[in-house]
Amino acid sequence: MSKVCTIIAVALSCLVVVALAVPPLNFNNDVTMYFGNHLGQVQDNGNTMALNLDQQTGSGFNTKNEYIFGRFDMQLKLMKGFSAGTVTTFYLTSPIGQAHDEVDFEFLGNATFQPFTVHTNVFSEGKGNREQQFHLWFDPTAEFHTYTILWNSQRIIWMVDNIPIRVFENQESIGVPFPKTKPQRIFCSLWEASAWATQGGNVKVDWSRAPFTAHYKNFVVDACVITNGASSCANNKNKQPWQTYTLDADAKAKLENVQKKNMIYNYCTDTKRFAQGLPPECKPAQEHPSA
Template sequence: MGISSNPCRFPPKLALLSAFVVLACFTAPSAGNFYRDAEITWGDGRAKILEGGRGLSLSLDQYSGSGFQSKNEYLFGRFDLQLKLVPGNSAGTVTTFFLASQGEGHDEIDFEFLGNVSGEPYTVHTNVYAGGKGDKEQQFHLWFDPTAAFHTYSIVWHPQRIIFLVDNSPIRVFNNHKSIGIPFPTSQPMRVQCSLWNADDWATQGGRVKTDWTKAPFVAYYRNFKIDGCPVGTSGGSCGFQSQTQELDAKGRNRMRWVQQKHMIYNYCADVRRFPQGTSTECKRPRF
């Protein structure tokens, strides 16, 4: 895989890794158990750990949603979760999987799944915040029904780039362009956070379609919580990242081009109405 036997030591030359096995200087993969690795943070009983810790459900009704987070904070890593989204009329609901730090000026890397009326596709909303500033949205429609079965969603957070993957297919790369003044999350530890909540003021068709509470409770399912990461505040938690870069290979680049050409529905880099003074500088840089 182009990785030396010591996962925290890299060969001097740039390794071009397959997009479908994007790894870095991480600790050994953690086969997640929600009892061990996560904590329910809100919802008053609406979040439930299932199957001895192998799965977890979040529910939403007219009174409250629910959520959980990882027990550990991490500074870089690969984070995988399988999700099965709310079926049927999910308009107004938002199911999330994201990384976030705490406090003002926070960093965040987002997967948000915006529900829709029956028969219409979910919108996958991605964004990156650094120092409290976001406005880096890209949105997609999926090429499968995300409510019929579990699918894997992954965030690779590396000092040089962030990669979003769906079933191991890259859909987006956000590169570190701090050298030209573009904020990038590199210093604030983040937790995995997940939630199911109501956002019918904006989530579905710009807020025109509201949540149908007669369909409640709405339920989303999570499983196979896996982290190959650098935990903060634990013994041996420093991963000793060096100057290693990770890039998509030709197969990965072609796959991402296909996703973006066929399934991307919004790109902040193309929104001249929203940014009449010009889009952000990184939009003029190569995607890879």
């Protein structure tokens, strides 16, 4: 709070913060380990979770609740040093199957002093292959940074420290499936992917450096909860900001800057991979017939 605020202003501001703030989930109460139970360590009275990977197995947790649309914020600190062959994740998914939906943040381990690669993807009706990858512009092992997935009926936005790095728009009007009907849980995990994670699988996990550890904290979920098949937002007359969020001019400029300077792979430019033609959402709007 600014020192120039009056006592009344401070009091009013505090009331607003209390009224609007969404408390973090508690790792003791709101999530459950789904593999590697003994390698998940809840710390700081439930505010922090440490996931570990050893030569036997990795570890992971997921939310007990399911959600349909929302804003999901996680502070994450990746492991220091040589982490090649490992993958640290923060993602949404419906039950895995032929037609599942999924929205991914995956952090690919690196050789010492190499930049970390952030891998993003989106699946709808079981169709993925929509990868974009970025190099982070900071050291994600030095301190915690906030990673956000904002998902509403119009678009999905991936953010790093509130800076948008990717947007996937709802383009059902041109036949592109969009995840909007299947409830999803949030999953986080740390696991081995030596076959592909680092430099295309050329650099493997060095088990002499195990166990590997990633830390998660301040897990904030502002979303529509699914209970007995019904959404908590079904009769929501006062919509939350994320429900209608779109990028303003400043956010669009930041997005363009990150994509220009930090993007290292974009499926929408991979003409070798899509030799028969790029996916429809990759084409300029003027190439699409009127909806």
